[in-house]
Amino acid sequence: MIRFSNVSKYFPTRFGPKYVLKNLNLDIPDDRDIAILGTNGAGKSTLLRLVGGIDFPSEGKIISDRFISWPLALSSGLQSSLTGRENVRFICRVHGVKANRQTEEYVKEFSELGDSFELPVKSYSSGMKSKYSFAVSMGFDFDTYLMDEIMSVGDAGFKKKCENAISNKRASANIILVSHNMNLIRRQCNAAILLAYGRADFYESVDQAIFRYQSL
Amino acid sequence: MKARSAFSIQRDVVFAIFVREMITRFSTYTLGNIWLVLEPLLMMVLFMVIFGARGRGAYGFVEAPVFIFAAFLPFRLLWSSTMRQSASARGGSKGLLEYRQIRLFDVFMARTFIEGGLFVVVGVILALGMMWLDYDPWPTDILLTLGYCSVLWILAASFGMLACMIGSIAREVEKLLSMLTMPIMFMSAVFFPMSIVPKQYWVYLTWNPILHAMELIREAWFDNYISPVADFNYLFAVTLILLAFALSSYRLTWRRIVAR
Numbered sequence: 001m002i003r004f005s006n007v008s009k010y011f012p013t014r015f016g017p018k019y020v021l022k023n024l025n026l027d028i029p030d031d032r033d034i035a036i037l038g039t040n041g042a043g044k045s046t047l048l049r050l051v052g053g054i055d056f057p058s059e060g061k062i063i064s065d066r067f068i069s070w071p072l073a074l075s076s077g078l079q080s081s082l083t084g085r086e087n088v089r090f091i092c093r094v095h096g097v098k099a100n101r102q103t104e105e106y107v108k109e110f111s112e113l114g115d116s117f118e119l120p121v122k123s124y125s126s127g128m129k130s131k132y133s134f135a136v137s138m139g140f141d142f143d144t145y146l147m148d149e150i151m152s153v154g155d156a157g158f159k160k161k162c163e164n165a166i167s168n169k170r171a172s173a174n175i176i177l178v179s180h181n182m183n184l185i186r187r188q189c190n191a192a193i194l195l196a197y198g199r200a201d202f203y204e205s206v207d208q209a210i211f212r213y214q215s216l
Numbered sequence: 217m218k219a220r221s222a223f224s225i226q227r228d229v230v231f232a233i234f235v236r237e238m239i240t241r242f243s244t245y246t247l248g249n250i251w252l253v254l255e256p257l258l259m260m261v262l263f264m265v266i267f268g269a270r271g272r273g274a275y276g277f278v279e280a281p282v283f284i285f286a287a288f289l290p291f292r293l294l295w296s297s298t299m300r301q302s303a304s305a306r307g308g309s310k311g312l313l314e315y316r317q318i319r320l321f322d323v324f325m326a327r328t329f330i331e332g333g334l335f336v337v338v339g340v341i342l343a344l345g346m347m348w349l350d351y352d353p354w355p356t357d358i359l360l361t362l363g364y365c366s367v368l369w370i371l372a373a374s375f376g377m378l379a380c381m382i383g384s385i386a387r388e389v390e391k392l393l394s395m396l397t398m399p400i401m402f403m404s405a406v407f408f409p410m411s412i413v414p415k416q417y418w419v420y421l422t423w424n425p426i427l428h429a430m431e432l433i434r435e436a437w438f439d440n441y442i443s444p445v446a447d448f449n450y451l452f453a454v455t456l457i458l459l460a461f462a463l464s465s466y467r468l469t470w471r472r473i474v475a476r
Binding site for chain 2: 068143
């Protein structure tokens, strides 16, 4: 369970505080895969960063006892001058994973990068980068995976592979997904949070949330 | 994933950043990581040759290159580098803060450790080289010297951390720091001992804690030098106060720095 109790988040601007989330009370159940819906600037990524623990609510508390991944977005948290392998090794060290060899080989195989895995990340194309960062996230066992538009790039074959990988993780984990791809959301998620009018509402039914979202 | 204690998370993270910083700092250069040691080494050799060329016995109590070695090594590697690396930690760690385990403080710690390690490595290499050239570069009281050096090191890290925190409010601090580099060196008795400064000017210089550190290091390094002004209590008190300020300002502002 990830519990938001009375969470507010605002950013100070020269027009005064700009609220992204206000007095949010929300329980995210462990057995649901959640889609976060909302227009641009509604606070989807901020919500994800709050859950991921790399940004903090201005007021209120977020309580959780799960291992939550870092928000997986394109090339976030990767050092571009390091090679793919060195980046994986770094993330292993940070997460206290001692078997880094194993993880490195897994990522190399899953990302289908071949020899490029030994080259600096800055030499990757955006497609390669998305494959790589997805593969990195799959190399670690989290309870909850946070994904920010990460599955929207990449070729058709790889997309299929990603979705299979996620389905396999389902037994022990759930995902929280930000995406503008409604088909992907329908396939991968079974609950949704809709951010609109400064509120966040939890929907048991994805179709209902998408209907609301599209009629905003 | 396995649950870890707070201490082991911090240890893992500081080690990871330590390695990453070492790999990335000079990765685009032809000679790569050799520059990590080569840069301070070349700088020190250059200083020792330029100032040493003025001849032996210029300082009365020790040969010129050894004097320069004992002064510039702690000043450049412990004070300047540590301070500047800590002060620029915020800009250099944007990508690191994407992981929830990593806090800005870990970056400070990793960078401070790197500079401390470089100080020891470069110092030993240079001292061995000087022994080969028939100088006597080793401190008389090596433990006391290292003790004073550590205080200077902590002073530099605290000052850098404080500068980083203030820099998050006003970026002008970075400009100011780079402007002040030279004046601070002149005011810290780096390339002259305080014993050659006329007594009436002491009062203008002795407020500076770095000067006390330099003089104390010199006293411990050379057995025939006694500093007329050095005061360990003052240095220690200023270091403690700065450290307390740095840590509390970090505690007060780190969340604001993390927020985008």
